[in-house]
Amino acid sequence: MSSLPARIASARQPVPLQDGLSLFPALFAPRSALSHKGSHGSLAVLGGAAGMSGAVLLAARAALLMGTGKVFAGFCQTVSPLPCDPQHPELMLHAADALLEAAGSLGISAWTAGCGLGRSDMAERLLHQLLGSQPMQPIVLDADGLRWLAEPAHRPFWRSCLTQAGAPRVLTPHPGEAAALLDTDIAGIQADRPRAVMHLAQRYDCWAVLKGAGTLVCAPDGRLWQNGSGNPGLASGGTGDVLAGMIGSFLAQGVPPEQAIPGAVWLHGAAADYLVAHGTGPKGMTASEVILAARTLLNHPPA
Numbered sequence: 001m002s003s004l005p006a007r008i009a010s011a012r013q014p015v016p017l018q019d020g021l022s023l024f025p026a027l028f029a030p031r032s033a034l035s036h037k038g039s040h041g042s043l044a045v046l047g048g049a050a051g052m053s054g055a056v057l058l059a060a061r062a063a064l065l066m067g068t069g070k071v072f073a074g075f076c077q078t079v080s081p082l083p084c085d086p087q088h089p090e091l092m093l094h095a096a097d098a099l100l101e102a103a104g105s106l107g108i109s110a111w112t113a114g115c116g117l118g119r120s121d122m123a124e125r126l127l128h129q130l131l132g133s134q135p136m137q138p139i140v141l142d143a144d145g146l147r148w149l150a151e152p153a154h155r156p157f158w159r160s161c162l163t164q165a166g167a168p169r170v171l172t173p174h175p176g177e178a179a180a181l182l183d184t185d186i187a188g189i190q191a192d193r194p195r196a197v198m199h200l201a202q203r204y205d206c207w208a209v210l211k212g213a214g215t216l217v218c219a220p221d222g223r224l225w226q227n228g229s230g231n232p233g234l235a236s237g238g239t240g241d242v243l244a245g246m247i248g249s250f251l252a253q254g255v256p257p258e259q260a261i262p263g264a265v266w267l268h269g270a271a272a273d274y275l276v277a278h279g280t281g282p283k284g285m286t287a288s289e290v291i292l293a294a295r296t297l298l299n300h301p302p303a
């Protein structure tokens with residue numbers, strides 16, 4: 001990794017994320033009695049190539065259960081693989097092309113993109129279309145979306161889309177994806193995680209969430225948080241898709257980024273801790289169970 005600029009290198013010690021209820025009041029604020037579905041935002045989730053449709057469903061279900069007013073899912077396939085989600089028919093499922101085409105009329109207030117997106121030409125085109133159109137809504141970029149961003153041939157254009165954006169952009173890499181984005185290897189990332197996450201935030205001028213035990217969050221201005229919740233029960237496929245949906249949900253609902261992003265990270269880990277405390281996992285804990293526990297805590301936060 002190249003050297004860090006002064007404003008990043010001089011960043012303070014990470015703020016520990018322990019007591020989510022006091023740190024993230026915006027997440028736990030009661031709803032107005034007069035609220036309606038239009039009061040709680042609309043999230044569009046883009047990803048889900050054939051064989052990974054579940055990644056989009058997990059992110060979209062997580063967003064729904066975090067309270068998003070409306071949730072759309074766009075699959076990177078020629079038609080939606082399902083007419084509706086049998087577990088959550090509340091979700092609106094589309095082929096990604098159709099969703100992007102209709103986006104202007106759907107009132108979308110945030111995007112989560114990349115979960116199971118895949119590496120096809122269609123995936124590349126969809127991401128190009130989304131980032132290149134410079135939407136004025138926040139975008140959370142996860143999983144294969146990050147792999148595309150890391151491609152040397154694409155990086156300059158997409159990086160310019162991020163750095164010139166007028167709304168929050170959030171990258172949520174695990175160490176493998178962070179290594180690709182920073183031209184290093186996983187060992188290089190893990191050797192100095194605070195430095196790596198700050199570097200990501202600086203290089204891409206965005207919010208960066210470096211996942212893994214003790215997830216780190218860095219704001220574009222260098223503010224740093226370290227998560228104190230979570231456990232190895234989260235080490236199973238799909239939990240990252242859930243986190244991407246949760247962050248997208250809170251941003252779609254208009255929660256400020258400094259509450260929405262570290263707040264979602266804390267709540268995601270706290271949900272896993274809640275499951276273990278109640279006899280579910282760590283072994284065999286599923287991403288779907290994490291969503292349900294997160295909803296319980298969102299409505300009944302630990303005192």
Ligand SMILES: NC(=O)C1=CN([C@@H]2O[C@H](COP(=O)(O)OP(=O)(O)OC[C@H]3O[C@@H](n4cnc5c(N)ncnc54)[C@H](O)[C@@H]3O)[C@@H](O)[C@H]2O)[C@@H](O)CC1
Binds near residue numbers: 118186212213239
């Ligand atoms: N139900 C579904 O449809 C699922 C789809 N998924 C999607 O599948 C796509 C590819 O995921 P893959 O798991 O194949 O590939 P990844 O790029 O997620 O992981 C590849 C490798 O990165 C390394 N790595 C990941 N996390 C690490 C950590 N915390 N510390 C150290 N090394 C780490 C590991 O060596 C891992 O095998 C993504 O788009 C993802 O969204 C997955 O989320 C799993 C569930």
Ligand SMILES: Nc1ncnc2c1ncn2[C@@H]1O[C@H](COP(=O)(O)OP(=O)(O)O)[C@@H](O)[C@H]1O
Binds near residue numbers: 243
């Ligand atoms: N040992 C662990 N302790 C705490 N959190 C973990 C642990 N292992 C994984 N996680 C969390 O689980 C999630 C895994 O995300 P990711 O690697 O993207 O998985 P996937 O792509 O399968 O969804 C991240 O939020 C990560 O921080």
